[in-house]
Amino acid sequence: MAPDPGVSLRRLTSAVGEGLTRDAMGALVSREVALWVPHDALNLVGLNPVSGTVSFGFWHRYPRDLARAEMLNCFLGDDSMRPIDLARRRVPIGMVRVESRHRAEERRAESILSAHGAACELRLLLRSGRNLWGVLCLFREEGRSLFGADDADRLVRLSPVLTAALRGYVQAGPAPVGPALPPGVIVVGGDHVVRGVTAQARAWLAELRDAGASDWLFSPEWAAVSLASETSPTLDTQYGARPRICVPAAHARRWVALHAQPLEGGSGDMAVVVQAATGELLLPAFAAWYGLTPRERCIVDHLQAGLAQKQIAHRLGLSPYTVSDHLKAVFRKTHTHSRDELMAILCGG
Known part of the structure; x- marks a missing residue:
């Protein structure tokens, strides 16, 4: 009998709020996926849904x-199965x-x-x-049967389940506690070797490690080279020149952004x-993960600017009652109960 997607979804989503470690979550996902497609190893990564960059994951x-x-292969532009390629x-x-x-790309892979x-x-790319x-x-x-078309078909059927599980995981993240650290900088060379790490960056990486984030996030070499692979000039992107990693609070106790810029001089070094x-x-x-509509996101944007509800209504040509209804929908979707709670998340504490 074929597995039931509904049963898989219930098992995965019920585990979201149980506070599992990253390893335990990876093992659970692997056991569930194995009912559909047997395998020996698994990596499920969550992307920034806007930029398409890898932001967290379970191994x-x-x-x-x-x-x-594989990451370095992506950096060199030789990975034929990048998210942006699969999306086409x-x-x-x-x-x-x-x-x-x-x-040639396949031979290297x-x-x-x-x-x-x-x-x-x-x-498999998870998209909607x-x-x-x-x-x-x-x-x-090696020594096992190779994946085939039937495996691919079964995995595609599981795509909505895995997407829902990832979104549920992100939405279950906590509100940040206390002030955030100042920004930090890691300089990585064109040869993938870290040139320097500021004290603030080391403090950030330690905080991510303490939160149980994946190895690549709290190792300077791993974090820097991973991000450099996402922003390499060899990679074309529809999302702009500087795609951004956005680690959710569920994975790091607060929302964390990592982005990179090339240093001057043409050396290939990245900050x-x-x-x-x-x-x-x-x-x-945030708006994508929580399913905010364009109008709801616009209202939240005005809230962040410090506008009162009546001012937002006037600015958007809406009645105050309509703005209030949109805010109620935002609070429901984001599991918050007030403007202050929502702003605490969006303003970092």
Whole structure:
């Protein structure tokens, strides 16, 4: 009998509020996905739904060395299954099998898998409308049967379940407590080696580590090179020149933004900034994760600017009662009860 998507959804969403560690959450996702597609290792990452950049994730038996090799392959522009590439496909799924031996990009991907004992990878983009929510990567070891079309079909059926689980996880995040740290900077060279880390950046990485965030977030080398891979000039993007990582509070105890800018001189060095995600750094991703409508987001934007409800109504040509109804919908969707609670999240405490 085929698995029931509704049962899978209930099991995953019921675990969201249980305070599981990242490893425990990864193991749970792996067990549930294995009912649909057996695998040996898994990586489920959440994207910034606006910029499409990797922002958090859950791993299960996914070797760190394999993760780093694939990340560098993306940095070099040789990954043929980036989120932005999968998004162009009618069915957003891709497969690499060591036996295929086709295009140069596929051969490089195959050699990476083979060097780390894997025989194939199946990668599914989680998307709805214009938003990219996450990517599921499954691996099978050498000696196992390779992924096939039936596996891909079953995984596509699971896409709405995984999307709902990711959104539920983000929406269950706590409100920030206390003031945020000042912004910090990590400088990473064009050779993927960290040149320097400010004290504020080290403090941020320690805070992320204490929150139980994934290894790549609290290791300077991992964080910097990961972000550099997302902002590499070799990567084309429809989201602007500086796509941003936006780590949700569910993963880091407060919303955190990481973004990068190239340094002058043409050396390829990047300055990676880590700071609290507030205001315009946060609102686009926050509105997407919580399902705010364009009108609701506009009203929240005016709230952040300090306008009262009557002023917002006048500015937008609405009645105060309509603005009040929109605010009630915003509070319901964001699990807040007042303007002050909502602003505490959007302003970082």
